[in-house]
Amino acid sequence: MAEEVKLFGVWASPFSRRVEIALKIKGVKYEYIEEDLTNKSPLLLKYNPVHKKIPVLVHNGNPIAESVVIIEYIDETWKHNPILPQHPYDRALARFWAKFIDEKCLPALWNSMWSKGKEREAAIGEACEHLKTLENELGDKKFFGGEEIGLVDIAANFIGFWLVSLQEPIGLELLTEEKFPKLCKWIHAYVNHTAIKESLPPKDKLIEALSARFGAASK
Amino acid sequence: MAEEVKLFGVWASPFSRRVEIALKIKGVKYEYIEEDLTNKSPLLLKYNPVHKKIPVLVHNGNPIAESVVIIEYIDETWKHNPILPQHPYDRALARFWAKFIDEKCLPALWNSMWSKGKEREAAIGEACEHLKTLENELGDKKFFGGEEIGLVDIAANFIGFWLVSLQEPIGLELLTEEKFPKLCKWIHAYVNHTAIKESLPPKDKLIEALSARFGAASK
Numbered sequence: 001m002a003e004e005v006k007l008f009g010v011w012a013s014p015f016s017r018r019v020e021i022a023l024k025i026k027g028v029k030y031e032y033i034e035e036d037l038t039n040k041s042p043l044l045l046k047y048n049p050v051h052k053k054i055p056v057l058v059h060n061g062n063p064i065a066e067s068v069v070i071i072e073y074i075d076e077t078w079k080h081n082p083i084l085p086q087h088p089y090d091r092a093l094a095r096f097w098a099k100f101i102d103e104k105c106l107p108a109l110w111n112s113m114w115s116k117g118k119e120r121e122a123a124i125g126e127a128c129e130h131l132k133t134l135e136n137e138l139g140d141k142k143f144f145g146g147e148e149i150g151l152v153d154i155a156a157n158f159i160g161f162w163l164v165s166l167q168e169p170i171g172l173e174l175l176t177e178e179k180f181p182k183l184c185k186w187i188h189a190y191v192n193h194t195a196i197k198e199s200l201p202p203k204d205k206l207i208e209a210l211s212a213r214f215g216a217a218s219k
Numbered sequence: 220m221a222e223e224v225k226l227f228g229v230w231a232s233p234f235s236r237r238v239e240i241a242l243k244i245k246g247v248k249y250e251y252i253e254e255d256l257t258n259k260s261p262l263l264l265k266y267n268p269v270h271k272k273i274p275v276l277v278h279n280g281n282p283i284a285e286s287v288v289i290i291e292y293i294d295e296t297w298k299h300n301p302i303l304p305q306h307p308y309d310r311a312l313a314r315f316w317a318k319f320i321d322e323k324c325l326p327a328l329w330n331s332m333w334s335k336g337k338e339r340e341a342a343i344g345e346a347c348e349h350l351k352t353l354e355n356e357l358g359d360k361k362f363f364g365g366e367e368i369g370l371v372d373i374a375a376n377f378i379g380f381w382l383v384s385l386q387e388p389i390g391l392e393l394l395t396e397e398k399f400p401k402l403c404k405w406i407h408a409y410v411n412h413t414a415i416k417e418s419l420p421p422k423d424k425l426i427e428a429l430s431a432r433f434g435a436a437s438k
Contacts, residue, residue, distance in 0.1 A: 050319060050352060062308050069314045076307035088295035089281050095288045100269060133269060 005030040006058040008044050010037060011201050012209050014158040015067040016055035021154050022071045024195040026078040068098050071154060084151050097137060097144065098155040105130045105156075109163055112174060114214040124174065131180055134159070138182050142189055149193055159183070160190040165203050166210060224249040225277040227263050229256060230420050231428050233377040234286040235274035240373050241290045243414040245297040287317050290370060303370050316356060316363065317374040324349045324375075328382055331393060333433040343393065350399055353378070357401050361408055368412055378402070379409040384422050385429060 007023070007030050009016025023030050035044055035054050047056045047063035056063050057070045059077070064070050075083040084091050108130055111123030134156070138144060144152035153160070159175070164187055167174050177184045190196055226242070226249050228235025242249050254263055254273050266275045266282035275282050276289045278296070283289050294302040303310050327349055330342035353375070357363060363371035372379070378394070383406055386393050396403045409415055 059308075064308070064311045064315070066315055066318055069311050069318065072314065073307050073311040076310065088292050089278075089283070091295065092283045092288050092292040095291065096283070096285055099285055099288065 003028070004058075004060050006033060007031070008033045008035050008041075008047065008056040008058070009054050010035055012206055013054060014162050017199055017201065018067045018154050018157055019055045019057060019070050019074070020199040021149075021157065021195055022074045022083055024199055025081050025083060025149065026074060027081070028074070028078055068102065068151070068155060071151060075151075083145075083149075083154065085145070094145070094151040097134075097152040100130075100133070101152070101155045101159075105134065106158060109158065109174075113163075113166060113170060113172060124172075127174060128179075131159075131175060131183060135180050135182050138186055140182070143186065149190075149195065153186075153190060157190075157196075160187050160196075161200050162206070162210075165206055169207050170211065222247070223277075223279050225252060226250070227252045227254050227260075227266065227275040227277070228273050229254055231425055232273060233381050236418055236420065237286045237373050237376055238274045238276060238289050238293075239418040240368075240376065240414055241293045241302055243418055244300050244302060244368065245293060246300070247293070247297055287321065287370070287374060290373060294370075302364075302368075302373065304364070313364070313370040316353075316371040319349075319352075320371070320374045320378075324353065325377060328377065328393075332382075332385060332389060332391060343391075346393060347398075350378075350394060350402060354399050354401050357405055359401070362405065368409075368414065372405075372409060376409075376415075379406050379415075380419050381425070381429075384425055388426050389430065 005023070005028055007016065007019055009019065009032060011034060020032070033041075033043075035041060037054070040052060044054065044056060045052055047058060048054075048065040051065060053065065055067055055070060056065050057073070058064075059073075064073050071083060084094055105127070108123050108127040111119060112127045115123055143149050144156065163175055166172075175183060175187075191200065224242070224247055226235065226238055228238065228251060230253060239251070252260075252262075254260060256273070259271060263273065263275060264271055266277060267273075267284040270284060272284065274286055274289060275284050276292070277283075278292075283292050290302060303313055324346070327342050327346040330338060331346045334342055362368050363375065382394055385391075394402060394406075410419065
């Protein structure tokens with residue numbers, strides 16, 4: 001069957017990059033369409049009328065939004081190289097941690113990076129707690145998924161690349177070798193994994209674009 | 220195999236009731252343990268150390284938290300009477316709408332009910348928009364899941380029972396027959412469904428408990 005797979009994304013977004021990683025793990029060919037969020041395309045608005053956000057995957061004309069929902073769809077549609085574990089209990093744990101990253105870690109990390117003053121201080125404290133929780137969960141595993149990249153690793157891509165690329169240039173000392181040795185080891189394995197390496201944005205361009213957009217946080 | 224299924228919940232919580240509905244759809248016998256949120260049990264803290272929240276399902280000693288994660292686990296573990304659809308695309312849509320309810324509808328509905336002044340006004344406007352989106356999604360189907368109750372219906376249980384039970388006593392006119400005829404028809408079918416009917420809290424006790432806890436909102 002001739003597959004038509006299109007991804008509407010933004011190059012600097014960890015959420016569209018999550019979907020690209022999943023597609024690359026599966027070896028699915030796709031057409032990538034870069035969106036301009038200041039001038040969203042009629043197609044994006046048609047395909048994701050509820051949130052009007054990227055990423056959107058369109059598979060044989062059927063649109064799907066929300067990065068974790070898309071990854072589960074990809075995993076159920078192309079079954080080789082599984083992204084979620086096979087056993088229901090392990091699947092539940094993977095979903096639990098992906099949700100923890102989205103709902104707890106990412107807001108705290110984002111505010112640690114770009115908010116100011118007391119709000120920033122509070123966010124840093126909270127982000128440290130959440131990173132500690134993730135450090136414990138990772139333990140001595142190579143990846144959150146075990147020996148191979150899984151849903152939680154992909155969900156954590158902001159930590160594995162965005163955070164560590166940006167923290168130094170914006171004067172933030174959050175994820176360090178001393179405080180989080182296991183996460184640092186994970187990051188090293190993560191960014192050197194083939195499917196990840198070819199799905200990450202250029203570091204310099206990322207630092208420039210996000211710093212310009214969200215401004216340097218107060219030090 | 221002798222199954223041991225325990226649910227840690229709170230009787231007035233739509234989130235623990237979601238899990239009870241799923242267990243009843245599957246006909247799974249379970250032991251229910253009522254938690255006191257002002258004095259959480261050591262077992263709850265042990266089983267959900269990250270969020271320290273109900274509901275928690277413990278299946279043969281393995282704890283799972285987060286109601287939608289639990290429902291997916293139940294659906295994958297006891298495969299008869301499916302809660303999620305079979306096709307990956309339909310599954311993705313169900314997950315999308317469950318997420319929309321949790322992340323968009325519930326916060327707006329909650330603030331429409333219990334916040335005050337301008338915050339409440341804004342929340343009511345937002346909640347109306349979200350209910351309109353759900354009304355459109357429901358269309359002429361009996362349930363969000365089609366002919367049978369599915370993940371989205373269970374996720375929407377707050378709308379199907381909590382909101383409609385509480386709105387009048389607290390002086391809120393949000394989900395009315397005139398504005399949302401399809402949702403009202405759905406609610407009628409929903410609360411009369413066998414698995415739902417026996418999983419809902421007593422209405423009078425619910426109104427009394429939530430009004431006492433969160434206070435009457437300003438009219």
